[in-house]
Amino acid sequence: xxxxxxxxxxxxxxxxxxxxxxxxxxxxxxxxxxxxxxxxxxxxxxxxxxxxxxxxxxxxxxxxxxxxxxxxxxxxxxxxxxxxxxxxxxxxxxxxxxxxxxxxxxxxxxxxxxxxxxxxxxxxxxxxxxxxxxxxxxxxxxxxxxxxxxxxxxxxxxxxxxxxxxxxxxxxxxxxxxxxxxxxxxxxxxxxxxxxxxxxxxxxxxxxxxxxxxxxxxxxxxxxxxxxxxxxxxxxxxxxxxxxxxxxxxxxxxxxxxxxxxxxxxxxxxx
Ligand code: G1P
Numbered sequence: 001x002x003x004x005x006x007x008x009x010x011x012x013x014x015x016x017x018x019x020x021x022x023x024x025x026x027x028x029x030x031x032x033x034x035x036x037x038x039x040x041x042x043x044x045x046x047x048x049x050x051x052x053x054x055x056x057x058x059x060x061x062x063x064x065x066x067x068x069x070x071x072x073x074x075x076x077x078x079x080x081x082x083x084x085x086x087x088x089x090x091x092x093x094x095x096x097x098x099x100x101x102x103x104x105x106x107x108x109x110x111x112x113x114x115x116x117x118x119x120x121x122x123x124x125x126x127x128x129x130x131x132x133x134x135x136x137x138x139x140x141x142x143x144x145x146x147x148x149x150x151x152x153x154x155x156x157x158x159x160x161x162x163x164x165x166x167x168x169x170x171x172x173x174x175x176x177x178x179x180x181x182x183x184x185x186x187x188x189x190x191x192x193x194x195x196x197x198x199x200x201x202x203x204x205x206x207x208x209x210x211x212x213x214x215x216x217x218x219x220x221x222x223x224x225x226x227x228x229x230x231x232x233x234x235x236x237x238x239x240x241x242x243x244x245x246x247x248x249x250x251x252x253x254x255x256x257x258x259x260x261x262x263x264x265x266x267x268x269x270x271x
Contacts, residue, residue: 002144002207004119005048005126007039008112010056010103015257024059026130028261031268035255036062039130040094046140048126052099052119054112066095108226113208114216122210124153127229129204131256132156133264135271139205139248146181147207152242155233156205157182158252166190169202169230171245184243189223189230200245202230203252212236 013020019028026036043051055062072088075081101115113127124147126140134156143154160168172186186197206229215232222231237243253267254260 001122002047002124002126002147003049003122004052005043005046005050005128005140006052006054006113006116006120007036007128007130008054008103008109009036009059009062009130010054010106010112012106013256016261019261024062025256025261026059026062027065029265030133030255030261031265034065035133036065036130037094038133038135039128040098042128042134042138042140043126044094044097045138046126046144048097048140050097050099052101052116054101054103054115056102056104056106058104063100066091066098106226108221108224109229110216110219110227110232113229113232114213114227117213120210120213124207124209127204127206127208131254132204133253133255134203134205134248134250135253135268137248137250139203139246139250142248143205143207143246146244146246150177150181150242150244152244153209153233153236154207154244154246155184155187156203156248157200157245158203158247160199160201162193162196162199165196165199165201166192167201170196170198171200171202172197173200173245177244180247180249182245182247184237184245186237187230187234187243189228202245203248205248206233208233209236209241211241 013025016025027034103112103115146154169189171184173182174185175183212232215235222228253264255264
């Protein structure tokens with residue numbers, strides 16, 4: 001059973017400047033709701049019991065968002081606005097399942113994962129990258145079903161334009177297991193167009209084995225001088241760890257870029 005999820009939140013969010021010069025991108029509203037709440041909702045609906053947020057000192061506002069009791073209590077003692085009351089209640093429930101760990105230097109997603117080493121209890125855990133929002137079908141829930149069926153690691157997958165492969169982790173697929181699931185034989189972080197093994201991209205949902213920590217500890221910085229999770233996954237695959245690419249059915253919104261972020265509120269309001 002997958003019971004724990006981790007969410008790297010320490011990134012600088014430079015692709016969303018100037019909005020992120022003061023506010024963490026995960027608190028920016030998308031259709032009136034801070035982006036991070038969509039990630040929490042996905043986890044809760046997928047049966048996750050504990051969510052580990054990897055933040056940085058600079059992004060302490062994320063923690064504050066869940067612990068702003070005084071302001072809510074003062075307001076609610078004078079004004080019984082049900083909308084505010086319900087939101088406060090929701091925060092109280094959500095924060096019971098959230099733990100915070102710190103990654104104060106932005107050294108990459110792999111380094112962020114390493115910060116959760118002491119907290120991961122089971123053989124597998126879920127990771128969600130908050131820039132990637134997926135609606136209509138709960139991607140994490142579907143991936144947990146795939147994990148339970150094949151007893152393997154799973155990553156979300158989507159076909160992308162050949163000219164944009166250098167923006168993503170790109171898979172090499174070997175075997176079709178079912179309509180939506182494929183065995184992966186390799187994955188490369190942000191390859192150039194000529195070296196890309198396909199146009200199938202990794203999207204930010206991963207079910208990873210605990211054994212990934214031993215690979216991350218030994219890993220040297222890769223693309224962009226960062227410790228990339230993709231490089232550790234690549235190592236595990238080369239040592240015969242089974243990884244499946246799951247072509248998710250939901251609607252994907254890339255909220256990590258300005259154009260994507262602007263479009264996302266409009267897209268969600270149409271759902
Ligand atoms: C990260 C991963 C990349 C993946 C992408 C999905 O990149 O490193 O492999 O394809 O998320 O959004 P980032 O968006 O942090 O540059």
